[in-house]
Amino acid sequence: MNRMMELRARWTLVTGASSGLGQEMARSIARDQGGNVLVVARRRDRLESLCEELRSRYGVQAACIVADLSRPEDVERVFTEATREREVHGVILNAGVTYWGEALKLDWxxxxxxxxxxxxxxxxxxxxxxxxxxxxxxxxxxxxxxxxAGFIPVPYQAAYSGTKAFITSYGQALAQEMRHKGVSVTVFAPGGISTELLEKAGLSDRFKAGDLGVMSAQECAAHALRAFIHRKELSVPGLLNQTLTLAARLLPRGFMAQRTAAMYRPER
Structure with missing residues (x-):
């Protein structure tokens, strides 16, 4: 499937859009592509403020759905509301949470x-x-x-890296199934991003924008939208991140986990 996606005047849904990468991708769709944006997150005030910004600054349509995607009923409602009054052309599933610390201390x-x-x-x-x-x-x-983190076992982010390993594998497999149906599936796998998520995880003091492999949300969003529009099946932004994913394929996983543990250990 070689034909690029056209987002102009079409609706794209973005989850996790109240801050960070999701927010910057919504802005990029409106600013750079002239696309309409349907944003999803838990914080209504931030979503409404973002929608007003996109409408007034870029002249596009923007709407929001307030939802907690850890709740199955909210997930179903997002799809129902998104498709009720509009034709959605693109879907960016960005919402995610993390935990940094010992796996045994992660509350069930x-x-x-x-x-x-x-x-x-x-x-x-x-x-x-x-x-x-x-x-x-x-x-x-x-x-x-x-x-x-979906390519490398990450001690002290064991559960998070496990969820991302699933998404990488699932997404790439789904892409193959959907190719002949005319629907593209892109897996976007960034490294560290200087966002609120990094702060909440307690990692912002260790990894900052400008450090090797750590991007600003705006820079990362530009990479993500480029991959999405060009219908790439897998995109890893940045030379260091690409090198890490290559190393993960070539080097023993135990060695990679050991080196990552030394970097992420809380008492370091």
């Missing part, structure tokens, strides 16, 4: 919420929208935001 309810947000909601929404695209003859696209 927090792990379940991570699994529901990072994995279950992505599988459910990608299935619903892909089926919708096929049934309506929409030659649209899906993008699943994964991570370099």
């Amino acid at each position: 309810s927090a792990f379940q919420a991570m699994l529901d947000t990072n994995v279950t909601s992505m599988v459910r929404l990608s299935t619903l929208f892909a089926r919708h695209f096929v049934e309506h003859g929409t030659r649209g696209g899906l993008m699943l935001i994964s991570s370099v």
Whole structure:
């Protein structure tokens, strides 16, 4: 499938859009592509402020759906509301949560919420929208935001890296199944991004924008949108991140995990 996606005057849904990478991708769609944006996240005030910004500054249509994607009923509602009054052409599944610390100290309810947000909601929404695209003859696209952590076992982010490994494998497999149906699936796997997520994980003091492999949200969003529009099946932005994913294929996984543990160990 070589034909580029056209987002101008079409609706693209972006989850996790109240901050960070999701917010910057929504801005990029409106500013650089002239596309309409449907943003999804938990914080209504931030979503409404973003929609007003996109409408007034870039002259596009923008709407929001307030939802917690760790809740199955909210996931179903997002699809229903998104497709009720508009034709969605693109879907960017970016919402995610992380945890930095010893795996044994991760609260079970927090792990379940991570699994529901990072994995279950992505599988459910990608299935619903892909089926919708096929049934309506929409030659649209899906993008699943994964991570370099999906290629490397990451001690002290064990659960997070496990969820991203699933998304990388699932997304690449789904891309092959959808190729002959006219729907593209892109897995985007960035490294560190200087966002609110990094701050919440407690890693912002260690990894900052400008450090090797760490991008600003705006720079990362530009890479992501380029991959999405060109319908790439897998995109890893940045030379260092690309080198890490290559090393993950060539070097023993135990060695990679050991070196990563030394970098992420909390008492370092």
